[in-house]
């Protein structure tokens with residue numbers, strides 16, 4: 001027990017690890033964020049496609065988490081100097097995100113409103129879920145088409 005606590009204290013007492021490369025930290029954070037987005041959206045897409053059995057409680061739980069994620073501020077995850085032109089091989093974020101800012105926020109808004117709608121409709125049966133998931137999927141694609149490179 002004592003050893004475990006000491007190890008934990010040591011881990012939290014080394015902030016230099018987290019700030020050695022703040023740009024890389026931000027890239028890691030947003031990629032991790034989108035993995036959590038995918039984790040929750042994947043449940044909803046899976047149910048809509050019949051790959052996962054529809055379950056109202058599970059659908060609502062995933063939709064609620066997605067709503068929380070969509071409504072995070074996330075401003076700190078997009079520092080200048082973190083596009084794929086600045087950091088090739090590390091990120092797929094295209095320079096146009098910064099070049100035409102704030103245009104990208106329209107895509108975030110579409111993701112937010114699709115997630116907000118699903119949070120109230122995902123538990124109302126498969127047809128309601130499917131309708132909401134279509135709008136959600138379009139919001140992901142709508143942003144990726146313009147702002148995310150196809151490959152690293």
Ligand code: HEC
Nearest residue numbers: 031034035038041091092093107108111139140143147148
């Ligand atoms: C406002 C724009 C935007 C929206 C909306 C959006 N994404 Fe993305 N997504 C991006 C960008 C930009 C990246 C590239 C991030 C990077 O590589 O730094 C990305 C990356 C990802 C990744 C890869 C993460 C990794 O590990 O490299 C996944 C998975 C993903 N998005 C899923 C989704 C899903 C699912 C949705 C909708 C439910 C969604 N995204 C909505 C912009 C968006």
